Amino acid sequence: MRHTSGETSSLPAGQQAETVTALAARLGARLDSREAVVAIIGMGYVGLPLAIAAANAGFQVTGFDIDPAKVTGLNAGRSHLSSVPQDRVAAMVASGRFTATGEPARLANADAILICVPTPLSRYREPDLSFIVATGRQIAAVLRRGQLVVLESTTWPGTTNEVLKPELEASGLEAGEDFFLGYSPEREDPGNASFGTSAIPRVTGADDALTRDLLQRLYGAIVARVVPVRDARTAEAVKLTENIFRSVNIALVNELKLIYERMGIDIWEVIEAAKSKPFGYMPFYPGPGLGGHCVPIDPFYLTWKAREFGVPTRFIELAGEINTAAPHRVIERLTDALSARLRRSVHGARILLLGVAYKKNVDDTRESPAFVLLEELERRGAEVAFHDPFVPVIPMTREHAPLAGRTSIAWSAEALAGFDAALVATDHDGVDYETLTASVPLVIDTRNATAGVIANRDRIVRA
CATH class of the missing domain: 3.40.50.720 (NAD(P)-binding Rossmann-like Domain)
Structure with a gap:
């Protein structure tokens, strides 16, 4: 455990001496027994469905959002998203396993902190990671030994270690020694009735075996299947690959539309016929x-x-x-x-x-x-x-x-x-x-x- 110059730990002596293996074992047991508290930062299209899935899995969930109106509404059992039915939010609140808050101090009580904040592009089409940086600083202010922090926001390979990790380690605690840091890309598809949060497999990645195991135990309790990869960078690359695949294929079919239009061919009829092939083709529109x-x-x-x-x-x-x-x-x-x-x-x-x-x-x-x-x-x-x-x-x-x-x-x-x-x-x-x-x-x-x-x-x- 590292501390900044002149700083002394306020943790009890027994907890200071606890090894990283012991910390992981204790957290793993809490995850397995569903005694763990899961905090989810960002109650939007990703965070709110995840909160419902985690609460349904038996975890106590704290939903954090900087928008007071969302916090008030969620605590009253109201959904602010048309893709998330209000009865599901009301049932989550009625279960007693969910509370919403705008107070960063509440993050200190969590065993696992999941970050679901936006990652937009700047006006010059460059990554804007300001929400991740700001969130990292909020967490660092209350970070304690034994917590698991997971980034879910889509971003470039290396963000977890190169951007988020330094912000968290400014607390004086070290990833992999004092707390656990991993990445699991969100895979939400708002409005998709066939694939809700719990039914969609989750990719997880971390740079050490203890964290990989904790990610498996956390998400394994929430979703039907976990797909672990070797490290955070690989998991970050998985998410980009999925969306680049879609972008390139949509561009292809948009170009085919122009070509076929000039030829007097209906692109929609072509796609309907092409997708009858049971292999080697996937329809894009x-x-x-x-x-x-x-x-x-x-x-x-x-x-x-x-x-x-x-x-x-x-x-x-x-x-x-x-x-x-x-x-x-x-x-x-x-x-x-x-x-x-x-x-x-x-x-x-x-x-x-x-x-x-x-x-x-x-x-x-x-x-x-x-x-x-x-x-x-x-x-x-x-x-x-x-x-x-x-x-x-x-x-x-x-x-x-x-x-x-x-x-x-x-x-x-x-x-x-x-x-x-x-x-x-x-x-x-x-x-x-x-x-x-x-x-x-x-x-x-x-x-x-x-x-x-x-x-x-x-x-x-x-x-």
């Missing part, structure tokens, strides 16, 4: 651009880190270029269709943007391409409104702050009839696409949401 926290952002974490090693990342960067250009190609398609079908310019046209969430059936707007579409259409002089049954009000975002506070219009045939065109950016279920196509003279569909529409199909343009 085109769209108006990438959204969500992971796929639009995570690949650039590896691009940034790869520069340190002098390695080019051509596939990643090319995929980024194609996916970033997707919203602008959609607008060109809309502009051409307005001119050809309605003899109208986009300037002065009334456009309905259908959906601002980044994916169907959730209220998550992080990195949504709909915001790019909205801003670019208005820059070209269009009058734009939006409808989204899951997003009644556009929240504040760093990149699109002027859009914050704009409200979804009410859905009715009369309201729809006032628009020249509708642009389907998000294919929410439950939307009446028959009424949409009956009411609006031009529908630009980027998601194949109108595939089941029978009447007025001549009004639909795929984009």
Whole structure:
């Protein structure tokens, strides 16, 4: 155990002398018996489902968040996320195994501290690890011997050891000797009814055998399967690989869409037929651009880190270029269709943007391409409104702050009839696409949401 100059430990003499092996054994026993207290920092799309899964596994859970409204709501049994049903939050609170707090001092009582904070990109598309750094400093202020700290935020390989570890060791305690430090990437898919937190296998990695064992025992109690890897850097690379795989394949199908469109071939029909092959093919679908926290952002974490090693990342960067250009190609398609079908310019046209969430059936707007579409259409002089049954009000975002506070219009045939065109950016279920196509003279569909529409199909343009 290290201490800064002139500092003396306030721990009892017996605990100071306790070996790291004994610390691990004691923590392991608490994890196995479910006596351990698990603190989860960040009650968002990752942290809240994880808290529910940990509480259901029998752990006492402390949910930490800097937003007082979230803390108050959670303690009252309310969910602030549409992808997390309120009855699950209410049941967790009623069980007596969960409390929310905004007090960092409460982290001292935890046996395991799981970090689920954002890792965005800066305006220059460089990693912004300020939330991880700030969280590390909060933990360091109360860190004690025998605690397990796990980073779950997606980031570049090396972050756990190169960024988080120094912040924690500023406490005077040493990772691997006084406390345990590991990495386990989140794998949440908001709105996915088939794969909840407990059903998704967890990758875990740490740089010493004792911590690897503790990670296995912690996550093994929460999820159906744990996949251990040799160290934290490998686990960090696993998460990036998963999202880069998606980014590159989405870029590929977006490019194929353009090629097949010129040839008069329906990309959606091609994909449906191709996915009938039971091996060697996995379907990906085109769209108006990438959204969500992971796929639009995570690949650039590896691009940034790869520069340190002098390695080019051509596939990643090319995929980024194609996916970033997707919203602008959609607008060109809309502009051409307005001119050809309605003899109208986009300037002065009334456009309905259908959906601002980044994916169907959730209220998550992080990195949504709909915001790019909205801003670019208005820059070209269009009058734009939006409808989204899951997003009644556009929240504040760093990149699109002027859009914050704009409200979804009410859905009715009369309201729809006032628009020249509708642009389907998000294919929410439950939307009446028959009424949409009956009411609006031009529908630009980027998601194949109108595939089941029978009447007025001549009004639909795929984009």
